[in-house]
Amino acid sequence: MNQVWRDRAAVVPATLVIAVLFGGAMAGAVRTSVVPLDGAPSLDVWRALFDDPAFLDSLRFTAQITALSTVLSVLLALAAALALRRSSTLLRTLLALPVPVPHLLVAVTAVLWLAPGGLAERVLGGLPFDLVGDRHGLGVVLVYVYKETPFLALLLLAAMGDELAGREEAAAVHGVRPLQRLRWVVWPAVRRPLVTGALIVAAFVLGAFEVPLLVGPAYPGTVAEYAQQATKGDLIAGEGTAAAALLVTAAVAAVLALVAVRVARGGRR
């Protein structure tokens, strides 16, 4: 066996496992959504799904918290990375602390702090607005921004290495103004990690499940919550409805990924 084939063979186990399990999962979801337990394949589940106002509400709600969480995390992470780029390792370590903490735990802590009667209310004597259970999902957005900002900031700090500092200095020596340096020196260096990171965050929030379950409103829920409700509500058609709803988020994520790849590639031209 020559080297080229040996190299190809080395990636087979991992790729095959993913292809079988993930491909199987997607095929399974499609099957569940078009073949009901009691009989012949049909698109009834899909038709009913897009006629259900509750699903459309959940789709709108999911899109809203995804957009808000992603944009806010990206802006805050950019600001934090620019502010902390010359700071000590200790500060970066502190910044890294929330990254390994599970989302679920941050959500539980948010409930303890921010729910009615929680500690924040006791200390401040009342919160100006509700965060936990808020109809627009402010609490959900807060949890995701809290979790994802440090993650994105660390990605950006990694991209803003010493080499970038050198190039900036060179630009400054040649009289390039700070804002221009940001646009023409810093931005090209951080564009790709930022777009990739933003995509990861957006895909994550699209699938949001346990966080809105804890800190989100009772209605509307995210698409994942809607899917879970469907499986609880209707034992016959519920699984099909859930699978179809989840496939919609999967499709949205795939489209986002294609857009992100294009945006990230744009930087190389």
Add this chain to the structure above:
Amino acid sequence: MTVPRSGRAWGVAVAVVFAAPGCLLVARALADVWRAPAILPQRWGTRGLDVALSGRALDALATSTAVAVTTTALALLLAWPAARVLGERRLRRPGLVLAVLALPLLVPPYATGQGLTEWFVRLGLVDTAAGLVLAHLVVVLPYVVAALTPGFGPRLHALEEMAATAGLPPRLVWRTVTLPAVAPALGAAAFLGFLVSWSQYGSSLAVGGGRPLLPLLLVPFAGSDPQVAAALGLLFVLPAVLVLALATRAARSPL
């Protein structure tokens, strides 16, 4: 060297924002009575910990640990050869492999789990540890490959060849050159893999709702009994803290 004052202010701000919630979690777990509007608990106690360390909670803890360890070990075995080839850039067109590996990260894990259930029902894997491991593996493996890949590269390859040329037998090359060089990436990959499996909620619910893992057990308590939720939360974050400490030590080990 003294830290500039603005740096110190930043440090304090970051520490408060990220450490205060954790302190509250500890206080909440150890407060048997903490009624509003009191700022401090009326009575401290271990009721929360007692519940979190008994019966179903202990089962869930054991299952969560077993599933996360097994999934991570499997993922590392599968990822190693792929990471080596990808890290040494030996594939002329790695695009397809990378795309396949990235797919599970884009799709909500609950969707993947829901789709797997369709087959797991037939295979008798629903609510089994094996089913949970397979469902987690889809999500864990891409992260593990991504974390392990930077551990390999042309420099390590050159070192290995040097060692082999110097007459070291392959096993010794592996133990004295390869493993120490890859250790930091290996630690990071194991850490990440364990955490991703440990925190899985959606896919666990879809394929193993009847055999609850820790996150599934925790959620209902957050609304009904915050003390137990906080105690379970401490258990939930403990391995993350431990593994982080271990991974940091592994990362410090010299080449």
